Amino acid sequence: MLSVKDLHVSYGGIRALRGININIEQNKIVTLIGANGAGKSSALRAIMGLVKAEKGSIKYDDRELLGKSTKNIVKMGISLVPEGRKVFSNLTVEENLILGAYTRNDKETIKKDIERQYELFPRLKERSWQKAGTLSGGEQQMLAVARGLMIRPKLLMMDEPSLGLAPLLVKDIFEIIKEIHRQGNTILLVEQNAKKALEIADYGYVLETGQLILEGEGKELLNNPKVQEAYLGEMKN
Template identity: 75%
Template structure:
């Protein structure tokens, strides 16, 4: 469905991405995990043509999107919910959602999509009059996801949706991601919470300093010793317990 080939991005002579190859199949959850600075967000931004690619191609259902502008990529059915929420703080919840539908001209269709967002996030319907800047962090994240859904994307890309949220809200966000997937959306998820991401992913990729170092089934990556040690903290815990037993 969405194929990224030999993707390279440089910032001021520094290679942020080095020959990235991704394949996101239709109606799957694919996750991209890695440490801060690994290139996860740069990958999503390069797909949307928000940063310049020095090499590589982006194809969607066989169509080359590499040099399209961001709005045209959105019109093709790909949407990005950015890291840090980035809601319009001085606008209401409803105004934020309407702005999310900027590629849609049919008011009835906009109203229909808004009702779908409200069904997914009832709290947003209750607060549709409220300024986005006065919402809690979790509510702002829901609004950011809802805004991305307003363009009826076939591929929804989520950049660190659980960042900065309390544990209970993290659980809620991942349940919402699963529900969005059940409704027929393909999802490309960038997430620092590797355990949660891999638990719901059909397939996963591991990025380190701009390069892909591992890929595979989400459940298989959860059991991978390197992933456990680097991103889940499990292997180190086992080692320390063993040392305690030896003393």
């Protein structure tokens, strides 16, 4: 479905990615884990065309993404739920969802998809009239995910969906990710909560200073002593 080969990305002289290779198969959950500054978000931003790659290839269903605009990449069926939620604070919940479907013209189907999001996120339905900036952190994260689903993506990419959330809400977000996957979505997940991410992932990649140092099935990485020592300290609790 998505194949990243020898991808290099730099920001102002800093090499964020140093020739990484990633493969994402259809209907799988794939996770990228690593410390802050490892290059996880840079990988997502390069796939979306938000940063320019110096070298490499990103193919989606055998079509090259490098050089394409972000809008065209979205039209191809790739959606990004950004780090920090980035909801439109002065717009209502429903207006945020409508904007999530900005590449679509099918008004009747868009209405049905809004109702589908309300079924997945009942709290958003209760607050459909409310301005997004007045929602709690957890509700804003739910809105960001729901908005990302409004283009009917084939590949949903999520950047730190549990960041800054209370433990109970972290559990809820991961249950939602599993439900989205059950509904047929392929997911690429960037997440600092490595334990939670690897528990639900079919496959995982470990990034360190822009390079891939390990990869394998989620459960395999979860039980890897090196991964446990570096990223899964919470497993000892």
